[in-house]
Amino acid sequence: MRLxxxxxxxxxxxxxxxxxxxxxGLVPTMGALHEGHLTLIRRAREQCGFVIVSVFVNxxxxxxxxxxxxxxxxxxEDARKCEQAGVDILFAxxxxxxxxxxxxxxxxVKGITEVLEGKSRPGHFRGVTTVxxxxxxxxxxxxxxxxxxxxxxxxxxxxxxxDLNMPLEIVQVETVREPDGLAMSSRNSYxxxxxxxxxxxxxxxxxxxxxxxxxxxxxAKRVQELISNLIKVEPCVHIDYVxxxxxxxxxxxxxxxxxxxxxxxxxxxxxxxxxxxxxxxACK
Amino acid sequence: MRLxxxxxxxxxxxxxxxxxxxxxGLVPTMGALHEGHLTLIRRAREQCGFVIVSVFVNxxxxxxxxxxxxxxxxxxEDARKCEQAGVDILFAxxxxxxxxxxxxxxxxVKGITEVLEGKSRPGHFRGVTTVxxxxxxxxxxxxxxxxxxxxxxxxxxxxxxxDLNMPLEIVQVETVREPDGLAMSSRNSYxxxxxxxxxxxxxxxxxxxxxxxxxxxxxAKRVQELISNLIKVEPCVHIDYVxxxxxxxxxxxxxxxxxxxxxxxxxxxxxxxxxxxxxxxACK
Numbered sequence: 030m031r032l033x034x035x036x037x038x039x040x041x042x043x044x045x046x047x048x049x050x051x052x053x054g055l056v057p058t059m060g061a062l063h064e065g066h067l068t069l070i071r072r073a074r075e076q077c078g079f080v081i082v083s084v085f086v087n088x089x090x091x092x093x094x095x096x097x098x099x100x101x102x103x104x105x106e107d108a109r110k111c112e113q114a115g116v117d118i119l120f121a122x123x124x125x126x127x128x129x130x131x132x133x134x135x136x137x138v139k140g141i142t143e144v145l146e147g148k149s150r151p152g153h154f155r156g157v158t159t160v161x162x163x164x165x166x167x168x169x170x171x172x173x174x175x176x177x178x179x180x181x182x183x184x185x186x187x188x189x190x191x192d193l194n195m196p197l198e199i200v201q202v203e204t205v206r207e208p209d210g211l212a213m214s215s216r217n218s219y220x221x222x223x224x225x226x227x228x229x230x231x232x233x234x235x236x237x238x239x240x241x242x243x244x245x246x247x248x249a250k251r252v253q254e255l256i257s258n259l260i261k262v263e264p265c266v267h268i269d270y271v272x273x274x275x276x277x278x279x280x281x282x283x284x285x286x287x288x289x290x291x292x293x294x295x296x297x298x299x300x301x302x303x304x305x306x307x308x309x310x311a312c313k
Numbered sequence: 314m315r316l317x318x319x320x321x322x323x324x325x326x327x328x329x330x331x332x333x334x335x336x337x338g339l340v341p342t343m344g345a346l347h348e349g350h351l352t353l354i355r356r357a358r359e360q361c362g363f364v365i366v367s368v369f370v371n372x373x374x375x376x377x378x379x380x381x382x383x384x385x386x387x388x389x390e391d392a393r394k395c396e397q398a399g400v401d402i403l404f405a406x407x408x409x410x411x412x413x414x415x416x417x418x419x420x421x422v423k424g425i426t427e428v429l430e431g432k433s434r435p436g437h438f439r440g441v442t443t444v445x446x447x448x449x450x451x452x453x454x455x456x457x458x459x460x461x462x463x464x465x466x467x468x469x470x471x472x473x474x475x476d477l478n479m480p481l482e483i484v485q486v487e488t489v490r491e492p493d494g495l496a497m498s499s500r501n502s503y504x505x506x507x508x509x510x511x512x513x514x515x516x517x518x519x520x521x522x523x524x525x526x527x528x529x530x531x532x533a534k535r536v537q538e539l540i541s542n543l544i545k546v547e548p549c550v551h552i553d554y555v556x557x558x559x560x561x562x563x564x565x566x567x568x569x570x571x572x573x574x575x576x577x578x579x580x581x582x583x584x585x586x587x588x589x590x591x592x593x594x595a596c597k
Contacts, residue, residue, distance in 0.1 A: 036478060133424045134442075134476035139417040158418075159477075166478040192418035193443075194320060194450040 030112045032119045036167050039081065039120050043168060046117070051078030055170035055197075057161060060084035060121075061101040061215035062110050065205040069174040070114045072202055081168050082111050083120040085127060090156030101218050120168075127163060136162040138185050138192070141279045145292060146181050146303070149269055157182055158189050165190075170197050178204040178212050180290055180305045181279060204304075206232065212304045219300040227263045228297045234259040235306040238291050242308045247285045249273035252308075260295060269294035269301065276307065314396045316403045320451050323365065323404050327452060330401070335362030339454035339481075341445060344368035344405075345385040345499035346394050349489040353458040354398045356486055365452050366395050367404040369411060374440030385502050404452075411447060420446040422469050422476070425563045429576055430465050430587070433553055441466055442473050449474075454481050462488040462496050464574055464589045465563060488588075490516065496588045503584040511547045512581045518543040519590040522575050526592045531569045533557035536592075544579060553578035553585065560591065 033039055043053060054077030056069045062084075073080045084107050091097035104121055111119045135155055141147075142154035165173065175183045187199050205213045210232035211225070220228060234256040241255055256271045275282050276290045288309035295302060317323055327337060338361030340353045346368075357364045368391050375381035388405055395403045419439055425431075426438040449457065459467045471483050489497045494516035495509070504512060518540040525539055540555045559566050560574045572593035579586060 040480075131424075132476050134420065134422045134473050136446075136477070137419050137421065139419065140415075162420075163478050166480055169480060189418050192416050193420070194447050196324075196450055196453060 030108070030116050030119060032108055032121065034121055034123065035126060036122065039118060039167050042118050043079070043081070046079035047169075049078070052172070053077060053168060053170040054080045055164060055168045055173045056080070056082045057164050057173065057175075058082060058084055058107075059086045059100065059215065060107050061103055061218070062107045063205075063213045063215060065176050065178060065213035067110065067114055068205050069176060069202050070111065070116060072200060073172065073174050074115050076172055076200070077170075079117050080115070081118045081120055081170065082116050083122075083164055083168075085120075085122055085160065085164075087127070087156055087160040088124060089128070089159060090153050092150055092152060095150070096216075096219075099219075101215050127160065135159050136189060136193070138188050141181070141188060142185055144181075144279055145270060145272060145274075146294065149294060154182070154185050158185060161186055162189065162193075162195075165195055165197060172198050172200050174200045174202055176202050176204060177307075178214065178304065180292060184277065184279060210236065212302075214302060216300055216302060220297060224265065224297045224300065227265050228300075228302060230260050230263045230266055231293055231295055231302060231304045235291060235293065235304060239306055239308060239312055242285065243312050249282050249285055249289065252285070252289075252291060256291065256293060260293070265297060267296040269296060276309075314392070314400050314403060316392055316405065318405055318407065319410060320406065323402060323451050326402050327363070327365075330363035331453075333362075336456070337361060337452060337454040338364045339448065339452045339457045340364070340366045341448050341457065341459075342366060342368055343370045343384065343499065344391050345387055345502070346391045347489075347497045347499065349460050349462060349497035351394065351398055352489050353460060353486050354395065354400060356484065357456065357458050358399050360456055360484070361454075363401050364399070365402045365404055365454065366400050367406075367448055367452075369404075369406055369444065369448075371411070371440055371444040372408060373412070373443060374437050376434055376436060379434070380500075380503075383503075385499050411444065419443050420473060420477070422472050425465070425472060426469055428465075428563055429554060429556060429558075430578065433578060438466070438469050442469060445470055446473065446477075446479075449479055449481060456482050456484050458484045458486055460486050460488060461591075462498065462588065464576060468561065468563060494520065496586075498586060500584055500586060504581060508549065508581045508584065511549050512579075512586060514544050514547045514550055515577050515579055515586060515588050519575060519577065519588060523590055523592060523596055526569065527596050533566050533569055533573065536569070536573075536575060540575065540577060544577070549581060551580040553580060560593075 054073035056073050058066050086100050136158040137155045147154050238252050238256050253271050253273050272292045273289050290307050292305040338357035340357050342350050370384050420442040421439045431438050522536050522540050537555050537557050556576045557573050574591050576589040
């Protein structure tokens with residue numbers, strides 16, 4: 030594996046790989062790699078002859094009062110994990126490499142970015158789509174891998190790729206959970222032992238929602254209330270939103286006719302976590 | 314030459330050309346091809362093994378009160394000219410092909426789009442950058458060709474490519490003029506005989522500005538006044554702006570130390586024309 034810091038290095042490595050006829054896979058991350066990321070990397074490794082992982086804590090997707098400064102950074106450890114996972118290139122650019130002086134071009138998906146995370150975190154998705162557009166242009170991958178934990182992000186990226194005719198395919202990968210159900214997230218490291226225990230109510234409430242759905246519940250409002258009521262029992266967990274929406278448009282639905290996604294965002298102390306579950310015919 | 318209407322056809326033709334090791338050149342146009350466009354095409358033909366011309370009157374770059382409906386359309390004639398010029402693919406998509414139902418992703422360059430044309434035509438450059446990003450992603454060219462007549466557009470596209478790390482090079486090509494000096498533009502066809510005669514004051518005033526610069530004039534305000542005063546003599550020409558700016562930042566300058574661009578936008582009846590001239594050491 031090569032650890033590279035510049036766009037030119039990525040381009041020249043990709044050129045060689047292309048000439049060898051290799052399929053290129055990109056796994057964009059903000060580092061602090063956990064089993065969720067490693068699942069994305071393994072999927073890329075199976076599907077592609079050349080795997081690039083980017084580690085970049087992208088400042089443009091953080092709001093002014095968010096956790097950019099304290100976001101966990103562990104490049105050495107990340108590099109070790111990537112090496113073990115058979116990654117070809119780990120691309121860890123500086124902020125200046127990605128956003129040089131005078132940078133001022135933005136890619137923005139409207140509509141589905143204005144709800145849920147987009148409402149709670151203004152400007153967040155504009156930062157995400159802009160940095161992903163850049164990473165796609167730099168790596169020119171055939172496939173890029175995103176986890177379903179960040180469900181809205183996945184849908185926003187898919188829409189960007191479709192609307193702008195970007196020549197790659199987005200591969201979506203199931204959320205990876207700790208044995209006790211907590212969705213893996215680099216932000217879990219912020220939690221104290223008590224907070225971590227309390228945070229379990231999020232995934233537990235989603236599992237309860239799935240159970241209700243499997244048992245025949247189709248009323249979105251009742252599913253939403255079921256989750257809210259469970260979470261409210263934990264005094265140190267504060268709901269930002271609980272939403273039952275159409276899986277593509279992310280618009281609220283009243284009745285779960287075919288499928289829905291249930292999304293939760295909540296604060297546990299100073300830590301904001303998100304999680305979601307898809308309700309469809311695959312739910313047993 | 315193949316005339317194609319769908320994105321898929323372009324992609325599959327480009328794939329074959331790439332496999333043959335050919336360099337891809339793209340000339341994005343709105344059709345109504347004139348000698349200015351043909352100069353771009355010839356340049357592409359010299360430099361590339363595979364030349365794509367797109368003809369698409371892009372609705373998103375027209376304001377609600379602008380000339381989208383009456384913009385000249387002449388695909389048959391355009392196809393004949395492209396065929397003669399040795400173009401490989403003429404891509405003439407429908408509006409639905411480029412902007413399907415639900416389309417809502419935009420590429421926006423800030424800063425240099427907020428002055429001059431951007432000020433007079435709100436939203437114009439967002440439409441231009443978005444459609445160019447799409448055309449670049451569809452064609453994946455090594456080179457894309459733009460004329461200097463639309464100087465600000467050229468700078469905006471160059472900035473988009475640089476900021477978003479798009480894997481292509483923008484080639485800028487000198488403005489082509491009629492024998493009497495009028496900059497070639499598809500919009501010249503709107504002019505009556507008298508208007509066309511009056512419109513000559515624009516290029517004539519720019520030539521006078523160049524002469525003054527060559528004779529030693531370095532005061533931007535005096536250059537600007539020289540042009541304004543000449544244009545004001547024509548009663549049916551109304552100035553939108555006359556600006557003397559830095560060639561890269563497009564910010565107004567006071568003294569022409571090294572180089573400058575002088576840009577003019579003016580109305581002749583219902584027709585809005587733009588023109589410009591670069592003042593630098595190459596001016597003799």
